[in-house]
Amino acid sequence: RDGILGILMICGIVADRKKSLEELLGELPRRAYLKRKVSVSKASMAGLRRSIIAHYRERGLDVLAEKEGSIKVPMPGSAFAWFRASKTEAGVLRVIVDSPNGEKAEGLMREALALAGGA
Structure with missing residues (x-):
């Protein structure tokens, strides 16, 4: 259940920001x-x-x-x-x-x- 919720939240962020997941991950600190x-x-x-x-x-x-x-x-x-x-x-x-x-x-x-x- 937590995994599905997490994926849905990520999909929402991708849609809101209009960026690919790869682009969003690139913005995170290493x-x-x-x-x-x-x-x-x-x-x-x-x-x-x-x-x-x-x-x-x-x-x-x-x-x-x-x-x-x-x-x-x-x-x-x-x-x-x-x-x-x-x-x-x-x-x-x-x-x-x-x-x-x-x-x-x-x-x-x-x-x-x-x-x-x-x-």
């Missing part, structure tokens, strides 16, 4: 977006969460930690690292990084995976 899954025991999740938060705060970065367990770390240059427990897969921590630069995204992912125990 980003590097990487996702990984790390197996984590439920027992170790709280300690892991504390160590991730401490690591990034020691680097002087703001850490946005939600009670549900999600941790998002905005970084300079409009990059971020995001850690969140899967809601559909038990024992899975999703690690996501986003950056305008592919090399920077890979470096952020290496750091994030080392913290999450998935390196």
Whole structure:
């Protein structure tokens, strides 16, 4: 259902702007977006969460930690690292990084995976 709705919305944008999908995509900023899954025991999740938060705060970065367990770390240059427990897969921590630069995204992912125990 979400896919069909998304396609209909895209069709509406193409019609409204009178541009091809390729032209519209060309207007979007290029980003590097990487996702990984790390197996984590439920027992170790709280300690892991504390160590991730401490690591990034020691680097002087703001850490946005939600009670549900999600941790998002905005970084300079409009990059971020995001850690969140899967809601559909038990024992899975999703690690996501986003950056305008592919090399920077890979470096952020290496750091994030080392913290999450998935390196």
